[in-house]
Every structure is written in structure tokens, then in C-alpha cells.
Amino acid sequence: MLLKEEIIEAMSSRKYKPAEESAFVEFFSNYDKEEVLEALRELQEDYTIMVSSKGNLILASSKGYFKGVVTGVFDDHIYVKIDKYDRDLKIDKNRKEIVLPKDEVLIHLAENEEFVKVINRNMKTLVGEICMEETSKGNYEYSIIPQSKKINLKLKLDKSDCANLVNGHKVVYELVSTKLGIVPIVKKIIGYKDDPRVDILSYVIEADAPVDFSEECLKEAEEVSRDVNEDDLRVREDFRNRMIYTIDGADAKDFDDAVEVYKRDDGGYHIGVHIADVSSFVKKDGNIDKDAVERGTSIYLIYSVIPMLPQILSNGKCSLVPHQDRLTMSFLMNIDEKGNLEDGEIKLGVINSKKRFTYDEVNKIVEDHDPVTIEKNKEFVEMLTNMVEASKLIRARRDERGQLELDIPEAKVLTDDNGHPIDIKLRYRGLAEKAIEDLMILTNEFVASTFYNMNLPFMYRVHEAPSEEKIERFMHTAKSMGHKVRNLKNGYHSNNVREILEGEEDDLKKTVLSSLLLRSLPKAYYGPENIGHFGLASDAYMQVTSPIRRYPDLVAHRLIKSYLFELGNFEKLNFDEILNYLYVTGETTSMQERRAEQLERDVTKMKMAEYMEDKVGQVFVGKVSGFTEKGMFIQLPNTIEGYVKFEYLIDDTYVYDRDRMLAFGKRTNRLYKIGDEFKVRVARASKSEAIIDFSPSEYKLSKNSSVNKKNKRRDRKR
Numbered sequence: 001m002l003l004k005e006e007i008i009e010a011m012s013s014r015k016y017k018p019a020e021e022s023a024f025v026e027f028f029s030n031y032d033k034e035e036v037l038e039a040l041r042e043l044q045e046d047y048t049i050m051v052s053s054k055g056n057l058i059l060a061s062s063k064g065y066f067k068g069v070v071t072g073v074f075d076d077h078i079y080v081k082i083d084k085y086d087r088d089l090k091i092d093k094n095r096k097e098i099v100l101p102k103d104e105v106l107i108h109l110a111e112n113e114e115f116v117k118v119i120n121r122n123m124k125t126l127v128g129e130i131c132m133e134e135t136s137k138g139n140y141e142y143s144i145i146p147q148s149k150k151i152n153l154k155l156k157l158d159k160s161d162c163a164n165l166v167n168g169h170k171v172v173y174e175l176v177s178t179k180l181g182i183v184p185i186v187k188k189i190i191g192y193k194d195d196p197r198v199d200i201l202s203y204v205i206e207a208d209a210p211v212d213f214s215e216e217c218l219k220e221a222e223e224v225s226r227d228v229n230e231d232d233l234r235v236r237e238d239f240r241n242r243m244i245y246t247i248d249g250a251d252a253k254d255f256d257d258a259v260e261v262y263k264r265d266d267g268g269y270h271i272g273v274h275i276a277d278v279s280s281f282v283k284k285d286g287n288i289d290k291d292a293v294e295r296g297t298s299i300y301l302i303y304s305v306i307p308m309l310p311q312i313l314s315n316g317k318c319s320l321v322p323h324q325d326r327l328t329m330s331f332l333m334n335i336d337e338k339g340n341l342e343d344g345e346i347k348l349g350v351i352n353s354k355k356r357f358t359y360d361e362v363n364k365i366v367e368d369h370d371p372v373t374i375e376k377n378k379e380f381v382e383m384l385t386n387m388v389e390a391s392k393l394i395r396a397r398r399d400e401r402g403q404l405e406l407d408i409p410e411a412k413v414l415t416d417d418n419g420h421p422i423d424i425k426l427r428y429r430g431l432a433e434k435a436i437e438d439l440m441i442l443t444n445e446f447v448a449s450t451f452y453n454m455n456l457p458f459m460y461r462v463h464e465a466p467s468e469e470k471i472e473r474f475m476h477t478a479k480s481m482g483h484k485v486r487n488l489k490n491g492y493h494s495n496n497v498r499e500i501l502e503g504e505e506d507d508l509k510k511t512v513l514s515s516l517l518l519r520s521l522p523k524a525y526y527g528p529e530n531i532g533h534f535g536l537a538s539d540a541y542m543q544v545t546s547p548i549r550r551y552p553d554l555v556a557h558r559l560i561k562s563y564l565f566e567l568g569n570f571e572k573l574n575f576d577e578i579l580n581y582l583y584v585t586g587e588t589t590s591m592q593e594r595r596a597e598q599l600e601r602d603v604t605k606m607k608m609a610e611y612m613e614d615k616v617g618q619v620f621v622g623k624v625s626g627f628t629e630k631g632m633f634i635q636l637p638n639t640i641e642g643y644v645k646f647e648y649l650i651d652d653t654y655v656y657d658r659d660r661m662l663a664f665g666k667r668t669n670r671l672y673k674i675g676d677e678f679k680v681r682v683a684r685a686s687k688s689e690a691i692i693d694f695s696p697s698e699y700k701l702s703k704n705s706s707v708n709k710k711n712k713r714r715d716r717k718r
Helices: 002-012 021-026 033-045 198-206 215-224 230-235 287-295 311-317 359-366 371-376 381-401 431-453 468-480 494-503 507-520 551-565 575-615 706-717
Strands: 049-051 057-059 065-073 077-081 089-092 104-109 113-120 126-134 140-146 169-178 181-192 245-248 257-263 269-276 299-301 304-306 325-335 341-352 355-358 411-415 421-426 460-462 525-527 619-627 631-635 641-645 654-657 662-665 671-673 677-686 691-696
Touching: 002 033, 002 049, 002 057, 021 033, 033 049, 077 104, 089 104, 089 113, 126 181, 126 198, 169 198, 181 198, 198 299, 198 575, 215 287, 215 311, 230 341, 245 359, 245 431, 257 381, 257 431, 269 381, 269 431, 287 551, 287 575, 299 575, 325 381, 325 431, 325 551, 341 431, 341 551, 355 359, 359 371, 359 381, 359 431, 381 431, 411 575, 421 575, 431 460, 431 551, 468 494, 468 507, 494 507, 507 619, 525 575, 551 575, 575 677, 575 691, 641 677
Parallel strands: 245 355, 641 691
Antiparallel strands: 049 057, 065 077, 065 104, 077 089, 104 113, 126 140, 126 169, 169 181, 245 257, 257 269, 269 325, 299 304, 325 341, 411 421, 460 525, 619 631, 619 677, 631 641, 654 662, 662 671, 677 691
């Protein structure tokens, strides 16, 4: 892997003179010849490099060939995301080859942007809804409407494939190429679209997220599931008499972490963070591990969880449930009265949690000072107060460093027993939520810096700084929204961005700025190269606090054990092998994390649309939250967002001014800005399309409007 990077770096250099393969190999005489040749072959197969017409090795990009990922599919064109561009490129597709969203494709960017070929198929599973329509002759035609909004096609089915299908069935299908073009073949019926839980299951299947554990995994989980025994107590620190407790959401069942906080006489604090020792149950390359590797992370979807580990472990013997002895990896740290980390140590321990708190319960004690809740938990009040005090000190230190507090409200969808949404509320982040977050970040930074300073291979959680171009664009947007922005010759630090966010008093404007900034930032990922964490303004960061639900955390625990607690095997460790494993695992788990995040967003968006379906015609008051060339987004207080077309603003013709981040009327010069209050009527809401359309409250939709036409089409499909 490192060799490939060196080859690309060499070819990217201005000093590089294109050479034939035999001559190029000589440049890397410090490597084995066959190793270099193999790396060159793989890079050519990957379309990163190519052979020129003169027989020389060059970067494919030097001739205009780029790899991209398909983001949208239409009849005659596709949209492709290429790293070189911030926007997706519209590419004509004049050939019969099947192209799907997520496909990795080769594009030639010359005078005309041209689709060349599909390199890799990344969308393995397709899900759609069966649509029956009566023909003029009284027969029925069957077609599939793709669930993915990125496939804007209506796919006709052959009658011979429709024997067991009914209108509204959710199905798994695949596309095959025939002389007649693209043809869908139904492989499996998931269920009827309105059946309980079929909607979320359909999204899970399309995301290709594993649901069921293998029989081998479940059998091994039964075998390794055990209680703490005397052998454990002989080799571990016994923390069972300490006032250790967990704090989680009310619906949580897998408790990764337990904490304790004591105030010292000198004003500092001793902090104990005890994490479930999952690595004692899940051995590398075992059957449980194989399933965990395939998942990479637990996925949380409204009312259900797709766990990384079987429940006998995740909710059972690994979970730090109250009043039960549990194995832990314990991180014991000391901070001074200003929140600086003084020292810390790592121990293998046994705990017995004395209390399972919910966030709401703790907030009633430390925020509301509720006398009933305090009396009920009086033996913990001092400890909880210490925790909040220490949390504020730790957070203040991160604030001084320039950490970014992205104030983006998160919605919580409440459902009935059938999974139908009955309310949507904002998740509250009180002192309890912030305190646990602060203690976990402190732990993660302590561990990462410890092993970085020891110069040992480790799995870091890294977050690169945004490009100068993107951060300047964000600053320009902030300026257009009324913020004073200084022009800095040496570029912007995270502290400069933080000043903008802290200076915004309007909650929605702060949310919009936070969202814009988030889109400007590279995605955090896992890997063995420590380049710091821009968002946290941290020199070294790694996640070790959730091994029940995150595979990189489990990898970190194994490394810690091999470095600190398996001293007899330390000299046998192959660091090159470990490093390569971390590269591969980091890349895989980063992709799985993005899959989970996207799936969670898609399901929430779908459920919001379902919640609004029976509210068509109702009026709500929201605020302007964003613009496109043809309209603006209105966000309601519960974060539900809908779209209003400018054509519905009948008092004038409105135009979006991108530089000033507002819309203005050509005749009246009336302005609509981010944060402006706007009264809307729900014009359309479609669960199947995950879309919500608004109109101005006073606007009356005509029978021939595009919104009403879509509503009628939706009703016909049903």
C-alpha cells in the first residue's frame, strides 16, 4: 500500500519524465522488482495509471481520465461525483450499459465529458415497489418504481414474472441487460409496503447492511458467554466496591461505558472511565469476529437496532448492566483544576455498576435540582455534581484549543407499536449528555496520545482540515449572512471558524452555518496515520469507548492488550503486518460507518415524510433554512423541512442571489433571508418518495399544478 502511494507521488512530481515500465522499475531499486511490477499492474487495473501512446507510464488523470462514483441515474444521462470537483457532473449516457448509483465509473474529461465504462459495481441490492396500472384494454401492466431516489426510472416487468405480485409489494430485484434494454428481475418479495416494519427493512436491504447473524457466530456467542470468575479476579484490578454508574438513553440496552468522578483536595479531579472488555469475548478471526467485521458498527433506526454483536453479548455478558460483575478495560485519569490532563493509567478490571441512570434522570438532578429525584439518588448526588464540574473544565480546555461545536439539532421520531410515526421532537442535550461526551473524548485523547508517544502502530480517528478553497467559501457565506470576517494571509484556524458560530445568536442561522460548515469539512475516518482531529482541535484522537457497537474500538482494545498486558508476546509482534491490517480495517470500517450514517438519515427522512402525509392542507410556521435556484427550504421547529417553489410566491418573480445567500423579488425587491419566518401549507408529503413540499399558506394550488399531479399519481399507484 505504501509502495503504491510512492509510485503515485513520483508520477505526480513535476520532475517526473514519463518512462517505460522497465526503466520505471529502476527508480524503485530499494524494493523487490516483482513487488514493484505487481503494484504497477494493480494501479493500471484500478485506472489510476495508464500506458501512453508512446509506451510510457503516466497518471490517467494527466490524459483526462478520472474515476468517479455515480450519484444519480436517468434515461439518457447520469450524475457522477469526482474528487476533483465540488459539484456532481452531468454525463451523457449514450450506450446500453447498465449504470447504477454507487457504481465506480471511468470518465474522460476532455472537450466533452464522456462516460467510458463501469469499473466496480457497488450497489449489490436493489429495492422497489410494485405498481399495477390498468391499460385501455382492461389488462394490467406491472412495473417497479425504484426505492432509491437516485434511480429516476420506471422499470416495466414481464407478465411472466408477476404471478405472485400485488400492487404495493416491496421487492428485491436486479437489473439485467438484454436486447430490449434494461430488464428488472424480481428476486424476493419483502412484504406489503404498509405492513409493520417493512418500510425500514426495505431500506436496510437496499443498503446491503447485514441483518441476521450466521449460525456459527450465534453458536460461538453462546459458548463464550460467561460470568466473571476467580481467575479473572486474580489478574485484574477489583473495582467492584467503587461508586461506579452508567448513564445512557432511556431506550438503551447495550451499556459500553461506566464512570466515576472524585474531586481532589487540590481542586482537580480523579476520573475513572470503565469500558466493556469485549475483546475477552470476541477473538480476532473467530466466528463472532467475522460477522462483526462484516457489520463494522451497530445501526440505530428509529425503533430498532442492527447490532454489531449478538444480543447475548451486546445486551448481556458484555453490557455493563447494574449489580452484575463485568469485565472492563479501565482508564484512570487525573485532571487539574483547569481541566488539563495530568496523568493516566490503563488497567484490566472488574466492576459492579451501582446504578443505571438515564440522561433525563441525571438532568433532573444536576439541572432541575428536582428534590424527589435527588432524594431517590442522594448517595450519587455528590458524584454527579463532580462529574458535571469536571466536564465543564474539560470542555473549556477544548474550547480554548478551538474545537468546533456544530450546533445541529437532532430529531427524535416517536412511533406507535406498528412503527407509524406519531410525533417528532428535538433531542435534548443537557448537562448529563455533555458530561458523558466530555469524559469519553478525554479518554479517547488520553489513549491516542499515549500510544502515539510510544511510537506503536495504532488505529486513529482522524479528521483532516478543510481545503483553503472550501473554508474561504464558508467564510464568504458567513459574511453574506452578516458576520464580520477577517482576511487572514496564513489561512484560517478552527478558532476563526468557532468565532463565527459563537457569534450567531439566531438558533436557525447557527444551525444553517453549522450544516454548511459540516459539508465543507472532510469526513472523519479511521487509519494508522495520526494527522490529528480538526473538529476537536486535537493532536491525537482515537475511539476506544464503544467496543460493543464500533469495530475500530474493539481493534484498539486488542492493540492495547497486546502492547501492555501480553508482554510475553510483545517481541513476537510484526509491526509491518499490524500496520497493513490497520490500513485495510480503517478503510473498511470508515465505509461501513458512512453506510450506517446514510441509512439512518434516509430512514429518518422517510419517516418524517410519512408523519406529514396526513397533514396535507395544514398550516405551520417555519423559517427559511436554505435556497436553490428554483425555490427555498422551510424548516419547522421540530426540524422537518419542506420545499417551496418560487413560482408559488405570487406577489413577485423571485431570484436566488447566491453571493448574498438570499432571494429577492425583481419588482418589489422584497427579500427572503436565512432565518426569516414563513407561514406554509403542506402541499404534498410522500413516504414512498421521502419528499415534503410546502406552499405559502395563502397560495391555493390549482388542479393542474405539478404538486397536485404528483399527488394524483401517488394515489393511483396505491
